[in-house]
Amino acid sequence: MIGLEVHAQLSTESKLFCSDPNQFGAEPNKHTSIISLGHPGSLPRLNGKVVEYAIRLGLATQSEIAPALTFARKNYFYTDLPKGYQISQHEDPICLGGHINIRMPGGNKKIRLIRIHIEEDAGKSLHDQQPDTSLIDLNRAGVPLLEIVSEPDLSSGEEAQAYIGEIRRLVRYLGICDGNMEEGSLRCDANVSVRTRQETRLGTRTEIKNLNSMSNVRKAIEYEIDRQIALLEEGGRVVQQTVSYDDQRNLTFPLRSKEEAEDYRYFPEPDLNPLLIEKKWVSEIDANMPVLPWELLSRYTDDYHLSEQEAGILVESPDIARYFGALAEHSDEPKTAANWMLGPVKSWLNENHAQMDEFPLLPEKMASLISLAIDGKVSYTALQQKIFPELIGHPDSDPLLIARQMDLIQESDTDAIMKHVLAALDRYPEKVMEFHNGKKGLVGLFMGEVMKSTGGKADPSLANKMIVQELNKRKKDE
Ligand code: ADP
Ligand code: MG
Numbered sequence: 001m002i003g004l005e006v007h008a009q010l011s012t013e014s015k016l017f018c019s020d021p022n023q024f025g026a027e028p029n030k031h032t033s034i035i036s037l038g039h040p041g042s043l044p045r046l047n048g049k050v051v052e053y054a055i056r057l058g059l060a061t062q063s064e065i066a067p068a069l070t071f072a073r074k075n076y077f078y079t080d081l082p083k084g085y086q087i088s089q090h091e092d093p094i095c096l097g098g099h100i101n102i103r104m105p106g107g108n109k110k111i112r113l114i115r116i117h118i119e120e121d122a123g124k125s126l127h128d129q130q131p132d133t134s135l136i137d138l139n140r141a142g143v144p145l146l147e148i149v150s151e152p153d154l155s156s157g158e159e160a161q162a163y164i165g166e167i168r169r170l171v172r173y174l175g176i177c178d179g180n181m182e183e184g185s186l187r188c189d190a191n192v193s194v195r196t197r198q199e200t201r202l203g204t205r206t207e208i209k210n211l212n213s214m215s216n217v218r219k220a221i222e223y224e225i226d227r228q229i230a231l232l233e234e235g236g237r238v239v240q241q242t243v244s245y246d247d248q249r250n251l252t253f254p255l256r257s258k259e260e261a262e263d264y265r266y267f268p269e270p271d272l273n274p275l276l277i278e279k280k281w282v283s284e285i286d287a288n289m290p291v292l293p294w295e296l297l298s299r300y301t302d303d304y305h306l307s308e309q310e311a312g313i314l315v316e317s318p319d320i321a322r323y324f325g326a327l328a329e330h331s332d333e334p335k336t337a338a339n340w341m342l343g344p345v346k347s348w349l350n351e352n353h354a355q356m357d358e359f360p361l362l363p364e365k366m367a368s369l370i371s372l373a374i375d376g377k378v379s380y381t382a383l384q385q386k387i388f389p390e391l392i393g394h395p396d397s398d399p400l401l402i403a404r405q406m407d408l409i410q411e412s413d414t415d416a417i418m419k420h421v422l423a424a425l426d427r428y429p430e431k432v433m434e435f436h437n438g439k440k441g442l443v444g445l446f447m448g449e450v451m452k453s454t455g456g457k458a459d460p461s462l463a464n465k466m467i468v469q470e471l472n473k474r475k476k477d478e
């Protein structure tokens with residue numbers, strides 16, 4: 001049984017309770033006003049954008065939005081917590097319930113959420129920069145977080161990995177978090193317990209702290225499951241504790257025994273009034289929700305007739321989905337447009353280690369490129385191997401002009417192609433006979449001849465049709 005606590009750092013311009021910039025990678029301790037540092041007498045002021053972002057996520061996960069926002073102090077001592085307490089939410093989280101669906105090879109699975117709440121991040125201790133000293137960077141202190149807590153509905157490392165992937169995709173679509181696990185924008189704690197099939201009560205859990213990559217989430221959970229099962233089978237007992245995962249050695253080790261809520265001496269934050277969340281505000285946010293990945297998925301499969309798998313790749317990141325959406329709109333054949341996205345465009349991105357926004361061609365340009373093949377003006381091969389790379393090098397040029405300059409316009413003038421067809425058939429009268437005797441595969445030979453004599457410029461489907469027609473006509477004439 002696995003329940004995840006996922007922390008998403010919100011991509012607001014400023015911190016949760018002050019105007020310090022919320023920015024990754026700045027010089028250490030630059031974004032540290034008296035509020036971030038918790039100077040006595042300094043007062044927090046709520047960033048409204050954070051509440052809006054939390055509501056967006058709550059609506060997308062079909063959670064119940066609380067009528068009022070209240071904060072609580074969570075007291076504990078730690079070097080990277082300047083105030084000696086963290087402003088969090090305790091009894092009334094902003095979102096209650098809701099769920100997130102994950103897609104697994106065996107089908108979809110619904111993972112229920114317990115709650116989503118708002119809290120501030122702590123600073124960052126750096127223990128590995130100097131041999132005998134720990135350093136502290138408080139730029140992160142006070143950055144807004146959403147904590148998303150699931151029911152223990154996940155049952156494998158693989159499912160947990162899919163779940164965090166789904167959250168990452170969702171927050172990116174919602175535009176509330178960049179989902180970047182390497183930079184710590186998305187982190188997670190995994191609670192793991194095991195029990196026999198007959199058992200109905202939950203087993204004793206351990207909590208693996210601060211997993212910071214998708215694969216570590218999976219590997220740490222798999223390790224912990226095996227460790228607990230082995231322990232129980234030897235007749236031992238799992239101790240409820242907080243553990244850390246060492247990905248170099250692939251094992252977990254204990255950090256501390258588990259704290260209980262009373263250890264934190266929660267009490268209502270006296271420096272912040274409760275904020276009433278009006279229904280009208282929630283409806284406004286609802287009316288302006290960005291499109292969600294699963295909505296696009298069904299649009300692509302229903303309207304564009306893409307397979308689940310094709311559509312799944314296209315909606316993986318909002319940037320790719322946005323590009324494809326624009327391309328499909330400008331294109332007569334969305335299905336062909338999808339093939340171009342999944343083929344040449346994806347390859348280009350991979351080869352250049354590039355993101356979608358670095359792709360040099362605008363969707364309109366890409367659409368006019370593809371239309372050359374749809375209209376039969378050039379062959380798909382010429383388009384992909386010659387015109388596409390040329391256009392990428394000169395993104396402002398006109399694809400048709402390039403096709404003309406490179407002499408790749410396909411011959412679709414029937415009279416012109418007919419001359420080549422007749423010549424090819426005349427050249428091999430014995431092959432024509434063999435065809436009439438049943439060797440239908442010989443059409444390929446004549447195709448090759450026509451392509452050779454036209455320099456590859458004959459529209460292949462047209463040439464094929466004309467060859468077959470002419471062969472059949474000669475049979476009747478015999
Ligand atoms: P805390 O705040 O002390 O970490 P919670 O009761 O809020 O504890 O639970 C946190 C997470 O732990 C949730 O995701 C929940 O699903 C999960 N969880 C609770 N009990 C178990 C258990 N026995 N096995 C696995 N996961 C559990
Ligand atoms: Mg916890």
